[in-house]
Amino acid sequence: MIVVENLHFAYNGREVLRGIDLTMGKEILALVGPNGSGKTTLAKHLNGLLKPLRGSVLVDGLDTREHTVAELSGKVGYVFQNPEHMFFEESVFEEVAFGPKNLGLDDKEIEERVRWALQAVGLEGFEERTPYSLSGGEKQRLAIACVLAMKPKYLILDEPTTGLDLKAERSVVEVIKSLRESGHGILLITHDMDLVLELAERVVLLDDGRKAFDGPVEEFFELELEEYSLELPELLELARGLGVGFVRSVEELMEVLR
Template identity: 40%
Template sequence: MKIEIQDLRFIYPTGLEALKGISLTIEAGEQVAIVGQNGAGKTTLVRHFNGLLQPASGSVLIGDWDVKKYSVAKLASRVGYVFQNPDEQLFSRDVLTEVTFGPKNLKYAKEKIDELVKRALSLTELTDKTETNPYDLSPTWRKMVALASIIAMDTPIVIFDEPTTGQDAVNVARIANVIAELRKEGKTVITITHDIDFCAENFERVIALSKGQVLLDGPAREILGQEEILAQTYVDPPQLTRLGKRLGLKETVRNQEEFLNSL
């Protein structure tokens, strides 16, 4: 499902102008990473996609829906949003109830709910933890519960807000796998991340925000090599991209495979 943003502006009640005229189109099935300095407006931007925030001016279309005309509850059938901090999201007494809550509210048929929940739990490797209280799990696993409860809603658009924060290598790989599965299903995946190596390895398109505006937008290969412009929004190119540059490689390399092949 397509997302169209036209000259979006947003001002917080404190007077802070967080978005200063953003125009973007994200096509159905695209995998997009949003990067940029703390306070650049990344979270503010994506919170417009599911109606948590309303534009001061400009417009956001989710498919044919203008977000100004639809409630958060309604938009939840099109846009799933995994919070940066799972503790702001989780509230049920056990993992199964938590993961079932979303699809149940979307009023899917019972069989479909069971199937979606089963799949979400298996993708996030939570199948053996269904009866546990989410708050008895470690922060790592709480993050997976937050992921599962959104994936289970089967929305065409899924947003992850800093999914790899505080996660070890094994769990980062698990999250990458979830994103790859969603891509196979043709879903649009939008991820906010500071983990630029994770970004380079899992996303084809990168949008860099700076001070409420789009600084760069394009294929990851083009964007991630632009060290000087990225520095304006406090982003470093990925480790291997930087190393490749220092070694004088002609092409911008993004990951291990590209790096080794270009040697």
């Protein structure tokens, strides 16, 4: 369990997180809000990249102020918005192996972790490819594999489908679903309300550094999203126009209409 209590943080004297309380377990938790609301700042506290000005962040009982990012990497993995910023090795295999090598694991364990992580994201057979030769969706999945190889319990995915075409986006979505089924807790930072509708079990909405909402995805979509510069998914607009309640997919809508 990740437990955030009364978290405050400031950049250059300007407070950007103002008393955040949050818990997260084995779930897909969508973290949403307008630009500048504090989403990424909050997420960077969960793996120790940032330390609280006031308050605390505990990851399975570990106080992030007392542990390094390297120590916390086995608990919380962070996949940044631009995966290319994570790459610097010459092959996919070496890229995924980098983290486990830094843990001091033996060669057999490293290879097993690399093979397992690549299989988990559907990149078996890509071991000798250079990361920069991959497509956008493949790069995103490689970034996830690099984090998975550290065997974290929780994953932070920052705008994981931004800039991807539909096929690549679907491949990443399927990886996220698979990770959830395998028992990972996933923090999904996104502006894509369609992604929230499809994947999220719970939504936390930040506004001006404060928590404006924390609850089930169905209740989240009852809010006036325009107030937070967010848009209602077209599927829900259609469902409401047809007098149908909350649905999460076209298939579910068609079933209700039948």
